[in-house]
Amino acid sequence: MSEELSTQPVVLTVEARAHGWRVDHYLSRLYPNYSRALFQKAIEQHAVQVNGLPVKSSRRLHVNDLLSVRLPALPDQSVAPEEHPLDVLFEDDHLVVINKAAGMITHPGKGHYTGTLAAALQFHFDRLSDVAGEDRPGIVHRLDRDTSGVIIVAKDNQVHHKLSEQFERREVRKQYVALAWGVVDRDSDWIETFIRVNPREREKMMACEPTVHGRPASTFFEVIERFYDFTWIRLFPKTGRTHQLRVHLKHLGHPIVADKLYGGRDELRRSYLAKRGSGKVSRFVPEAPAAPSGNSAEGVVDPADVLISRQALHAQMITFRHPVTNDTMSFEAPLPTDMARTLAALRETV
Secondary structure (H helix, E strand, O other), X not given: OHHHEOOOOEEEEOOHHHOOOEHHHHHHHHOOOOOHHHHHHHHHOOOEEEOOEEOOOOOEOOOOOEEEEOOEOOOOOOOOOOOOOOEEEEEOOOEEEEEEOOOOOOOOEOOEOOOOHHHHHHHHOOOOOOOOOOOOOOEOOOOOOOOEEEEEEEOOXXXXXXXXXXXXXXXXXXXXXEEEEOOOOXXXXXXXXXXXXXXXXXXXXXXXXXXXXXXXXXXXXXXXXXXXXXXXXXXXEOOOOOOHHHHHHHHHOOOEOOOXXXXXXXXXXXXXXXXXXXXXXXXXXXXOOOOOOOOOOOOOOOHHHEEEOOOOEEEEEEEEEOOOOOOEEEEEOOOOHHHHHHHHHHHHHO
């Protein structure tokens, strides 16, 4: 490994947020494309130094420590540019704010290597940060594939670090809207749980009691509008756990409409609303079987009947401090067509 290390070290000054962190943990957070085990080996070979001296992996960092590290070369993992349209809400010399379309994966992952937001960003912008890895150019935070809405992109590493600090300190205010199954009885409340990977279904997360595997998750919600069997709801996540809002609404007993992973149905149809009838109390059963897949004996789907076929969750607004000017900025992504269509159909049914 020593032969593969760069001859020129990267020199960093430890910032306040990392005070008390282990040196291997800090480096693995800064450079996610490298494993923590790799950094531990580098530390053993004195390729990592703090204030000019070799250290152990367990060394706790202090503010303004001078960290020097020689990194091994990695295979080229850069994302090839792809020409996909982007809805740009804001752009300056330092960052971009995008309204991500539903169905677009944020960055490449297992089984999904093309058609990503990362590839589209590579095509549209000449300069992007690479602190999160070459396969995540400019990506400061992410949205699930089928969640639409506002997302921030950094153009350089300094801006990326400053934005990441705001997210880690929970200074970024995020506002989502969702359509949930059933009638939520409280007008507003906090959902406080721990969240962990579901041990039986690894692609899912689950709410749990405090355990060594769970991480605290907090969401404030307020009801915007109620329908006979649905609730239009606004969500403010305080933490940013994987699938947090989807898991929290499932935990509340009101999973998000058309969320197949957590709601038991993968779409909502006009014909289904007509069968429910207006003015009735909620009869929703979270794991109810999906509605019939067609409108005829042959199972042919009428596209006009489908209101929404992805989770009805939209990142509506984000508020943060500009990392260079320090101005408070807010951006709102318009409600996408499928969610607006679904709301209109629900209002017609009442």
